[in-house]
Amino acid sequence: MSSxxxxxxxxxxxxxxxxxxxxxxxxAQRMFSLAVDRLGLRPSHCDVLLLLAERGALxxxxxxxxxxxxxxxxxxxxxxxxxxxLVKREADPRxxxxxxxxxxxxxxxxxxxxxxLAVQVEGELLGELDPAERTLFREILGRIARDxxxxx
Amino acid sequence: MSSxxxxxxxxxxxxxxxxxxxxxxxxAQRMFSLAVDRLGLRPSHCDVLLLLAERGALxxxxxxxxxxxxxxxxxxxxxxxxxxxLVKREADPRxxxxxxxxxxxxxxxxxxxxxxLAVQVEGELLGELDPAERTLFREILGRIARDxxxxx
DNA sequence: TATTGTTATACTCTATAACTATA
DNA sequence: TATAGTTATAGAGTATAACAATA
Numbered sequence: 001m002s003s004x005x006x007x008x009x010x011x012x013x014x015x016x017x018x019x020x021x022x023x024x025x026x027x028a029q030r031m032f033s034l035a036v037d038r039l040g041l042r043p044s045h046c047d048v049l050l051l052l053a054e055r056g057a058l059x060x061x062x063x064x065x066x067x068x069x070x071x072x073x074x075x076x077x078x079x080x081x082x083x084x085x086l087v088k089r090e091a092d093p094r095x096x097x098x099x100x101x102x103x104x105x106x107x108x109x110x111x112x113x114x115x116x117l118a119v120q121v122e123g124e125l126l127g128e129l130d131p132a133e134r135t136l137f138r139e140i141l142g143r144i145a146r147d148x149x150x151x152x
Numbered sequence: 153m154s155s156x157x158x159x160x161x162x163x164x165x166x167x168x169x170x171x172x173x174x175x176x177x178x179x180a181q182r183m184f185s186l187a188v189d190r191l192g193l194r195p196s197h198c199d200v201l202l203l204l205a206e207r208g209a210l211x212x213x214x215x216x217x218x219x220x221x222x223x224x225x226x227x228x229x230x231x232x233x234x235x236x237x238l239v240k241r242e243a244d245p246r247x248x249x250x251x252x253x254x255x256x257x258x259x260x261x262x263x264x265x266x267x268x269l270a271v272q273v274e275g276e277l278l279g280e281l282d283p284a285e286r287t288l289f290r291e292i293l294g295r296i297a298r299d300x301x302x303x304x
Numbered sequence: 305t306a307t308t309g310t311t312a313t314a315c316t317c318t319a320t321a322a323c324t325a326t327a
Numbered sequence: 328t329a330t331a332g333t334t335a336t337a338g339a340g341t342a343t344a345a346c347a348a349t350a
Contacts (some may be wrong), residue, residue, distance in 0.1 A: 006294075006297050006298050006301050008207075008218045009203070009218060009219075010202055010203055010205065010206030010207060011206065012202040012205065012206060012267050012270065013199060013202055013203065014294065014297075015290070016270055016271075016274050016290075017180075017274055017277065017278055017286070017289060017290050017293060018180045018183075018184055018270060018273055018274045018277055019199075019270075020290065020293040020294060020297050021173070021176055021177045021180045021277070021293065022177045022180050022181045022184075022195075023177075023220070023297055023300075024173055024177065024293055024296050024297050024300065025173045025174045025175075025176065025177015025178065025180075025181075026177065026340095027296075027297075027300040028169075028170045028173045028174050028177075029174045029177075031170075032170055032174075042316080043174075044316095044317085047165065047171075050162055050164040050165055051161070051162055051165065053162065053164065054162030054163065054164060055160075055162060059331075059332095060331070060332065061330080061331060061332080066160045066161060067161075068175070069317090069318090070317095070318070070319070070320090071331075071332070071333090072318095072319085072320085072321095072332090072333075072334080072335090073317075073318075073319090074332090075332070075333060075334080095326080095327075095330095095331085096325080096326060096327085096331095097325065097326045097327065097330065097331040097332070098326095098330095098331060098332085099331080099332075115164050118164065118168055118170060118171070119168075121170055122168050122169055122170045124303075125169065125170055125173070125296065126169055126296070127299065128295050128296065128299045129292065129295070129296075133292060134169070136288070137169060137289075137292050138167070138168075138169050138172070140281065140285060140289050141169060141172040141173065141176055142158075142166065142172060143280050143281070144176050144277065144278070144280065144281075145158050145166075145172050145175055145176050145179075146158050147279065147280045148175075148176065148179040148277075149158050151276075194339075196339090196340080211308075211309095212308070212309065213307080213308060213309080221340090221341085222340095222341070222342070222343090223308080223309070223310085224309090224310075224311080224312090224341095224342085224343085224344095225340075225341075225342090226309090227309070227310060227311080247307095247308085247349080247350070248308095248348080248349060248350085249307065249308040249309070249348065249349045249350065250307095250308065250309085250349095251308085251309075
């Protein structure tokens with residue numbers, strides 16, 4: 001019996017949504033990480049790209065705040081994306097402390113690939129659920145996420 | 153607008169269960185981590201304690217396999233728990249390569265506190281859901297977790 | 305030969321403080 | 328004085344390889 005077995009977990013872990021959430025969340029992260037590895041990207045790079053694709057140019061502090069990552073961490077992520085010409089930092093004439101970060105054309109193309117991979121990974125993750133359950137599950141997750149935001 | 157705002161996320165992130173799972177999973181981990189910090193424990197310590205509380209003595213390779221952590225990582229966790237006299241490693245007479253790891257009395261007492269905190273944290277996490285939704289949510293999470301196990 | 309516990313290494317993520325330039 | 332971007336550091340989680348003792 002070498003394969004990890006959820007049935008072997010005590011009820012104190014497997015019966016609680018908290019533990020399962022952490023465990024399944026890490027699994028989702030790992031699957032997505034594996035999927036975008038072929039693009040030479042990590043999940044946090046992808047989050048930035050997807051955000052910029054829909055919201056246009058943003059200051060770094062806004063990217064960090066929306067994605068719940070540290071300002072300090074974002075710097076290196078943007079350095080890497082900029083080195084591959086996927087994003088560019090431009091001066092913001094209205095506030096010279098801020099950088100307007102936006103996708104390049106190459107960045108927009110890669111982001112489309114990322115979005116397709118995200119859909120594919122979600123399909124694998126929710127493979128066991130029928131369409132009604134998927135919708136319900138997404139809705140509940142969204143409510144918990146919103147509640148978590150307010151608690152901060 | 154300084155607070156992180158889920159509404160500001162693009163549909164490509166907020167509309168997908170994968171991203172929400174990762175985000176909510178990290179939130180759950182952080183909440184539990186904060187809760188057990190007063191006991192001087194981290195979540196991975198607690199997972200080991202809760203497992204031993206229900207399953208009795210286990211070999212290290214079985215603990216690691218069940219909790220999906222690395223054998224190599226578990227060594228340091230057990231060193232720390234043993235230094236606080238919460239668990240003990242005993243010789244297994246039937247296979248002298250193995251250690252039988254079990255809770256001490258002090259460990260059992262601390263584990264009871266951990267279990268109570270876990271219940272409390274889950275209550276905060278699922279505060280927005282009515283009882284029927286909680287049950288359904290747990291059930292769906294369990295199915296995804298089981299599916300993830302089989303995929304490995 | 306294979307497995308168990310162990311040590312060591314490295315990479316990512318996270319959290320924090322302090323510096324600069326601008327406001 | 329406060330904020331935006333940056334740099335640096337340290338802790339925790341994760342992944343991997345290699346070793347000694349034992350099967």
